[in-house]
Amino acid sequence: MTIVIALSIILLGIGIGVDFLAPEWVPIPGWVLSMNALIIIFVFNLNLRHKQIRKNFNELKDQLKALDREIVEMRVELDTAQDKLNNNLENPQIASELRMLRSLMKQFTEKVNGQLHTEDATSEPASLERREIKQTQQDQAITREPILDYSDNEILRFLEKAVREDHIELYLQPIVRLPQRSQVFFECFSRIMDEKSNIIRPEQYLPVATSAGLAAAVDNLLLFKCVQLVRRTRRDNPEIVFFCNISKSTLTDIDFFTDFIDFMADNTNLTSSLVFEFSQETILDKNYEIQSGLERLSKLGFRLSLDQLHQLNIELPKLASQGFKFIKIDAHLLHEMARGDTPNLNMRALKGALDRVAMDLIVEKIENEEMLKDLLDLQIDFGQGYLFGAPKSATAAN
Template sequence: MSRAATLFIFACMTIVAISCGLVMMVQFQRPFGEAASVALALMCTMMVIHLVMTRTQEKSEFSESVERLEDRLSEIDDDVVNLEGRMSGMETNLPQRTRQEIDPVFAEVEVIGSLVKQMAEAMADMETRLDDQSAKTIALTHSVNAQQALPSSQGQIPASNQAAVGYTPDHNPSDAMGTMRHPHASHNVTSPEPEVTTQPQAAPRRPDPRMPRPDAALAAEISAALDAGRVDLYLQPIVTLPQRRVRYYEALSRLRRLDGETLEPVEFIAEAERTGQMPAIDNLLLFRSLQILKRLSSRNREAGLFCNLSPSTLVDEDFFPGFLEFVRANETYADLLIFEFTQAHVAAMGLLEHESLAALADLGFRFSVDQITDLRMDFRGLADKGFRFAKLNAARLLQQDETLAHGNIHPADFGSLLQRYGIELISDHVEAETQVTELLDLDIRCAQGYLFSPPRPVRADILQGAPNPRPIKRAQAG
């Protein structure tokens, strides 16, 4: 439409210019050349005027469009600012409000869980007692029935049977006389001799398979190693993938016998737990771990350290207050020192253990759970309690080991699930290069295992000045 209007205006300009030239030639008798020049000049003037007017109109329309666009952009900016304010308000208030609403529920659930656990233990004990009592009652009933089934001609129950069943007969003089009048009445009657029963004894309780069998020799060796300071510290690196740069270390304790042979944790931890010697071992491990952290800090190496703790340490009345005071004095290393517990120990923790964990979390310390065998655990609840790391065996993570209970969670998605809760997944027991490739496919960024380095002992000169942990009160092996 605009192009047609332009052509029409140009045609009109041409007609006006030609008409002006004809008027000058006919009316004013001007030569053709002069008339043509005037007509051409008039046409050029009209074209310039039209162009200027067109440009002016287009400029005004463009300015109006720009102004409208600027107004719209300013409105959008205001809306974005309001939306950012509302989002920041939600990010600030929603977690706090959610925590305020959920914390009481968690506290009640923990209390209910402890009560249910106590009730289950009481019911198990009651069932054991009822079984024992039922066995006694059945034995007594069989004994009494056997005695009542004897014919009256047999006379009184033997004294041994009376003592066995707790039966005291009433001495009837007439019965005694009847027996004397018929001294040979039983000669023609063959009757079985009464069975002699003994007092039933309660069946001994079977030992709990989860509790270690007492080993007095091993308990004495552990105590002697602690007294003599024959406790070595080993470090195993945790590296980043794929760079394989050391990011953390795990501190491990080893005990040495008199002959120099090394006791692995799997050999002595159960007995140390049973005899109450784990707080002493944890005390020494904590002190030496802080020595390692201070040495790494002096070399400007920001490497964290995983320190394994026993739940018995958290509830030891003689040890934990001093432990808490010691870590509070070294609170500057809270970001580098991570306390580690096994999944079985975490699942068995009660209110006292959770209170001790809360005290450590308030100081800024973080926790780790390892030896994971069940992916159905409440890892969101662990994240709320300060757990920021989780270790899973590489064979289980890659489904090379079928002992992992995962429910509806696929092991390949476990890392992403933990990441949503703020927990970093570390794959341990990595022993082959093929496992590293598969772990990278699962977006695992930290790994630990003999492929990178076995646990290595720390030089004795670095650990000079470590205290002897004998002040910790330990229960005697029973």
């Protein structure tokens, strides 16, 4: 536009100059020539602008067509994503998980707060004095988690805070194949921390919970958190197998265990990744709720493990029919029973009996090389203990 104005001024000046300086050269007035030239320039400029506008219009139309195609593609992708979301197996799992977690946290927090309120109202100040807890030399040698000097009330507060803020940590200890020492399974442990991120061991907080009448609530919550955290950890490591303990108090808590069975029914994709452990004392109890709970878990496809053996007078075929695939035995107990001049246990016969019912033996609490060397003479296949690794945070293990 600036160029057109400049040309117009120049042509107008030329026309006027011709009229005044050399009118005889041109038969028509100079301003007429200037106006004609201006009209020609103006028409030419309009034509150029019209072409540019048409070009811009066509480009805009092409962009709109491309945008329409992108919108259609996005709608297709959104529809596909919605279908996947509607059909995603984890939806019922997540809903079930949230329902159960809300119920557990409410139950647990109410009990802990009630206990803390009672203790605060009735306890003398001296009751809050810290207790002296001694560790054995073996504890000091094989663990990096010292027993902290806290009162029962302080431990209850740490436990309540860990639940409320979702800071219950999942720790894993390897179970290895022998003699190669290759990791094949992991046992799960729950840990809570104080405000300085120091680990409080189960040996310290579980007795406190028991004396406060909170054992069942703690066991239930820790079991659920263990399964919850295993499910998340498994996403990146689907081939790993985890052992989780189920206590006697959990099995006999009908309301909780019914909900837990429903929760596991929504998570049957974990059957290849989870093994549930039970103590021998629990298994020998003929309580209907206990036996029914074992049967229901087994029918879902989960493998079971027998732990904390105190006697080997067990019916292996019956255990196998109940879904048990593993037996754990303390290394010290096995040594006492299978070694010496007159051993009480024939290892070859035991292994043959286990093989016939497709069960595996895991020897736990192997703490040093001397103990391992002695046990390898018994031809054991799986071992667990601080010799092969202390429990570590699942985050660190990953």
